[in-house]
Amino acid sequence: MQVSFENIKMSYGDKDVLNNINFTIPEGKLVSILGPSGCGKSTTLMLISGLTFPSSGKIMFGDKEVTKQDAVKRKVGMVFQNYALYPHLTVLENIMFPLKMEKMPRKKREKRALELAELVQIKDHVHKKPKQLSGGQQQRVAIARALAKEPSILLMDEPLSNLDARLRIEMREEIRRIQQETGVTTIFVTHDQEEALSISDEVMVLNEGAIQQNSDPITLYNKPNNQFVAQFLGTPIINMIDVEQDKSILEWMPISDEAINQTKRIGIRAEDILTTSDERKMLFSGIVRHVARVGKDTTVHVKQGEDEVVATDLDIIPEEGELLYLTANINKVHFFDSKGGIVPVEEVARI
Amino acid sequence: MIDKPTFKSSFKAILYLFPMMLVIATFNLYPIVRSFLMSFYTDFNIFTQAVNGYGLDNFFTIFNDTSFWLAIRNTFIFVLGVVPTSIVLSLTIAILLKKVSFLSGFFRSIYFLPFVTSTVAISIVWNWIYHSRFGLMNYGLSFLGVDPIAFITDPNYSMLALVILAIWKGLGFNIILFLVGLNAINENYYSAAKIDGAKGWQRFTNITLPLLGPTMFLVSVMGVINSFKVFDEVFALFQSRPGPAGSALTVVYYIFQKFYQESQYGIAAAAGIVLFLIILVFTLLQMAFNKKFVHY
Numbered sequence: 001m002q003v004s005f006e007n008i009k010m011s012y013g014d015k016d017v018l019n020n021i022n023f024t025i026p027e028g029k030l031v032s033i034l035g036p037s038g039c040g041k042s043t044t045l046m047l048i049s050g051l052t053f054p055s056s057g058k059i060m061f062g063d064k065e066v067t068k069q070d071a072v073k074r075k076v077g078m079v080f081q082n083y084a085l086y087p088h089l090t091v092l093e094n095i096m097f098p099l100k101m102e103k104m105p106r107k108k109r110e111k112r113a114l115e116l117a118e119l120v121q122i123k124d125h126v127h128k129k130p131k132q133l134s135g136g137q138q139q140r141v142a143i144a145r146a147l148a149k150e151p152s153i154l155l156m157d158e159p160l161s162n163l164d165a166r167l168r169i170e171m172r173e174e175i176r177r178i179q180q181e182t183g184v185t186t187i188f189v190t191h192d193q194e195e196a197l198s199i200s201d202e203v204m205v206l207n208e209g210a211i212q213q214n215s216d217p218i219t220l221y222n223k224p225n226n227q228f229v230a231q232f233l234g235t236p237i238i239n240m241i242d243v244e245q246d247k248s249i250l251e252w253m254p255i256s257d258e259a260i261n262q263t264k265r266i267g268i269r270a271e272d273i274l275t276t277s278d279e280r281k282m283l284f285s286g287i288v289r290h291v292a293r294v295g296k297d298t299t300v301h302v303k304q305g306e307d308e309v310v311a312t313d314l315d316i317i318p319e320e321g322e323l324l325y326l327t328a329n330i331n332k333v334h335f336f337d338s339k340g341g342i343v344p345v346e347e348v349a350r351i
Numbered sequence: 352m353i354d355k356p357t358f359k360s361s362f363k364a365i366l367y368l369f370p371m372m373l374v375i376a377t378f379n380l381y382p383i384v385r386s387f388l389m390s391f392y393t394d395f396n397i398f399t400q401a402v403n404g405y406g407l408d409n410f411f412t413i414f415n416d417t418s419f420w421l422a423i424r425n426t427f428i429f430v431l432g433v434v435p436t437s438i439v440l441s442l443t444i445a446i447l448l449k450k451v452s453f454l455s456g457f458f459r460s461i462y463f464l465p466f467v468t469s470t471v472a473i474s475i476v477w478n479w480i481y482h483s484r485f486g487l488m489n490y491g492l493s494f495l496g497v498d499p500i501a502f503i504t505d506p507n508y509s510m511l512a513l514v515i516l517a518i519w520k521g522l523g524f525n526i527i528l529f530l531v532g533l534n535a536i537n538e539n540y541y542s543a544a545k546i547d548g549a550k551g552w553q554r555f556t557n558i559t560l561p562l563l564g565p566t567m568f569l570v571s572v573m574g575v576i577n578s579f580k581v582f583d584e585v586f587a588l589f590q591s592r593p594g595p596a597g598s599a600l601t602v603v604y605y606i607f608q609k610f611y612q613e614s615q616y617g618i619a620a621a622a623g624i625v626l627f628l629i630i631l632v633f634t635l636l637q638m639a640f641n642k643k644f645v646h647y
Contacts, residue, residue, distance in 0.1 A: 051542050071545040084543040088561040097557070098547035149548065 001062045001152035001185055002027045003048060008057035010043055010209075017043045019209040021057070025202075030179045030186040032196035035206035036232070041189045044206070045155050048187060050074040061153070077146030077184070078155040082162065083138045085130035091141050092117070092126040098149040116144040119178060136167045143178060154179070154186045160195060172199050193233045197221065205229050227340035230267050236299070238267045238334070239309045241284055252281050253330055255345050262343045263335045270299075272332035273311035275324055282325040283333075284309050288318045302326060389620035397616060409621035419622060421597060422605040423629075425510065429581055429601060432514035433521070434574040438567070440518065441525035446559075448526065449533050459530070463523035470520070474587030477516045478503060481588075503589060506598035513599050516584055521577070525570050532566030533559070568641045572634060579630050582607060602626045 003025040010018040017040045025031045033041040046052040047059060050071035059067045066074055085094050092113050099109035117123045120140040130138055139159060146154055159175070160168045176199045179186045190196050196203045197217040205212040205220065205228075212232075213225040224230035230238050243250055244264045251260070268283070276282055286304030293299075300311045302324050309326060318324055335343035389395070390410070394403035413419040444462065448455055465473060480487045481502035489499040502512035536559065544554045560567075582603035585593060593600035593608070602622060610619035 049546060051545065071542070072548055072550055075548060076546065078543070078546045080539055080543060082539060084537070084539040086540060086543070086558070086561075088564070097544075097549075101548040101550075101553060145547070 002060075003153060003185065003187070004060045005044075005047075006058040006060065008047065008054045008059065010040070010047065010052075011055050017209055018047075018054075021209075021211060023204060023211060023214060025185065025187060027185050028183050029201040030176065030188060030199060031202045031204060032188045032190055032200040033204050033206060034190055034193060034196040034232075035212075037191055039206045040209045041191075041206050042157060045078075045157050045187065045189050048153065049076055049078050049155055075149065075151055076153040076155055077149065077151035079139075079142045079146050079157065079159045081158045083130075083142040085138055085141055085145070087130055090127050090129055091122060091133070094130065094141055095126075095144045095148050097145065102149060113144070113148065116147055119147070119181065120144045120174075135163050136171055139163065139171055140174070143175070147178075147182060147184070152185060154184045156186065156188045158189055158191070160190070160192070168195070175199060194235070197233070205232065207232075224334065224342070226342055227265070227267070227336045230334055230336075234269055236270050236310045236312070238269050239273070239284075239311075240336075241266050241268070241307070241309070249283055253333075255330070255335075259335065259343050259345050262337045264338045265336045267334040267336060268309075268328045268332065270310045270312040272328045273309065273314065273326050274328055275314055275316060275318075276327040277325065278327075279325060281327045283328060284326045286324065286326075288320050288322045288324055291318065291320055300324075386620040386623050389616055390624045392617045392620075395617060397614070409617040410625075412618055413622050413625065418597060418600060419602075419605055422600045422602045422622075425599060426579060426581070426601045428510055429514060429517070430575060430578040432510070433517045433578045434571060436514075437518045437521050437525055437574055438570055441522050441570070442529050442563075444522070445526045445529035445533055448530060459527070462526050465520045466523040470583045471587045473520055474516065474584055477512075478588055478590075481512050504595050506594065506596045509589065509594040509598045513581075513584060513588060513594070516588060517578065517581065520584070521574065525574070528566055528570050529563070532563050535566075536562045564641075568637065572637050575633050575637065576630055579626065579633075602629075 005021050005023050008018055008021040009016070021040075021044070033044055035041045043052070047054055050066070050069055050073070054067065057067070058065055061074070086097065089097065092110070095113040095116055096109045099112060104112070114123065114126070117126050120143050122137060122140045122144065125133060125137060130141065133141065139162075142159070146156075156175070160171055163171060172195055175186075175188070188196070188200065197220070200217060202215065203217050203220050204214045207228050213220060213229045215223075220229065221233055224233065227240075231240070242265050247260055247263075250263065250266075253260075266283070284302070284304065284307075286302040286307070286309065288300060289303040289308070290301040291298065292301075297312060298314070298317055300314055300318060302309045302311065311326065335345050337343050391405045391407070392402050393406040393408045395401070396403070448458055448462075451458070479485075481489075483489060483499050483501035483504065486502070488502065489497075492500065500508050502508045540558050540562065541554060544558050549557060580603055581601050585599050585601055585604050586607075589595070589599060593604045603626070606619045606622045606626070609615040609622065
């Protein structure tokens with residue numbers, strides 16, 4: 001089901017957690033809410049689930065308003081960060097629990113629970129207690145339980161944060177597979193950009209109680225709306241070059257003078273950096289401080305004074321101590337104004 | 352900090368334990384062994400400490416004593432009357448106390464007061480409350496159109512009076528235990544249960560009660576053990592008599608009578624052993640039950 005927030009405000013005491021949030025999550029999609037801790041992403045999820053209520057604004061499921069309904073009535077599925085599996089019930093009983101609350105006949109709910117156990121591949125462990133399962137298995141049970149009552153919305157609150165690195169990658173593929181098999185509208189909260197970018201149809205970036213950008217993962221990475229999004233996404237972190245003091249390095253670019261005037265900083269992702277021998281087209285020059293080679297990846301740190309630029313996909317492997325001139329294609333350069341917003345840039349022919 | 356046990360470290364540990372061991376040995380272990388032996392003395396002189404004969408006569412005597420059977424019967428009625436009601440009441444109050452944040456510390460103290468007040472003082476106050484003509488209880492009942500009841504002097508009501516007093520007195524301690532148990536249940540389970548569509552009562556029966564299992568076990572075992580040992584409430588409430596016509600005669604009161612009033616030491620010890628066995632059996636039963644139903 002489609003979920004939309006209309007002017008949602010949420011405050012605890014005099015602290016505003018969410019500030020006039022508006023968004024629509026389309027039906028059948030997997031949408032991530034991404035942001036640093038304390039940005040209000042978990043609060044957003046709690047508001048959708050009905051475990052907490054907004055200070056003002058409207059929450060709509062489809063075209064039905066549910067703002068005043070509590071969690072028992074909203075009937076969403078939810079996977080908690082620590083799974084919250086009932087410790088006194090077996091895996092099967094845990095999955096059946098929502099159906100038992102619906103008073104579904106025992107035979108029927110057992111059949112349904114076994115189907116779900118099959119879907120999440122936990123069928124061999126249905127008679128164990130949660131304590132006897134590994135983290136990944138508990139996670140699967142939690143997903144099965146959340147899906148048991150065939151919710152139209154599935155919420156996941158940092159479901160992978162308690163797993164180790166390898167299992168995390170495996171489980172996020174699993175979540176994607178299960179979501180596509182069931183077609184349930186899924187809202188996935190995470191602080192891990194890689195997680196969000198790899199499994200979602202759409203990513204909503206939150207910071208300080210406001211939506212920074214809401215788009216598909218590719219756009220989010222390639223065309224960030226502002227400096228926060230640009231810096232939050234991507235490893236290594238995007239290189240920021242301060243151009244306020246010296247705008248001359250931008251002059252070779254085919255962009256308008258107005259755009260150059262507004263620009264305070266430019267951002268270039270590490271993989272977009274190129275070496276150049278043409279001093280006029282150079283954006284940054286410095287001494288190679290360190291070359292790190294890990295497997296197939298080579299990371300080059302170039303330093304000039306206090307500033308440092310990190311490049312990952314250079315066509316040459318320089319020596320430490322070498323002087324490098326660095327540049328980038330103009331369509332890979334992000335221009336930011338003094339407020340951290342993006343400067344609209346149109347290529348103009350330079351005379 | 353985990354060292355290999357050496358002679359020196361063991362000696363040090365024993366030295367630390369020694370004072371408490373001495374107290375326990377003197378006041379717990381020695382009397383237990385002594386009374387166990389005493390229950391088999393058939394011919395005993397308390398002044399010379401001379402034992403002239405051993406046997407099972409003491410046990411035959413108490414099993415043929417109608418007042419011993421009465422004491423057993425009364426004690427069982429008391430346990431059955433006190434423990435379940437006390438658990439239900441204290442759990443209810445604990446849940447209410449957890450929900451009410453207003454003055455909750457104040458209410459907790461109030462409920463805990465009876466537990467730390469001397470039993471004799473409490474019994475005297477209740478003696479007044481139960482008074483057939485001037486008591487508060489009968490005053491209250493008069494509004495319901497009930498004729499005055501002689502709680503203390505009517506054999507039909509004396510056990511009821513004792514049970515009410517005992518429940519009221521034990522409430523505070525059980526409430527504290529239940530509060531600890533309730534607070535130990537992670538809020539997440541309730542959130543999950545709400546999401547799963549469990550309404551208030553369903554959350555109570557499906558989450559609170561099962562997760563409260565260990566606390567329930569503790570409270571019931573302690574309640575049963577303490578109730579089987581009831582004595583001072585009886586002694587104080589009925590002014591050093593076992594209730595009218597022996598209607599509140601409990602096993603410990605029986606032991607007290609035999610030992611201090613009739614100087615039948617062997618018989619008193621034998622009754623003590625029987626009580627010990629009864630409590631042991633019940634505790635083992637509860638532990639077996641606990642093993643079967645409370646495990647996660």
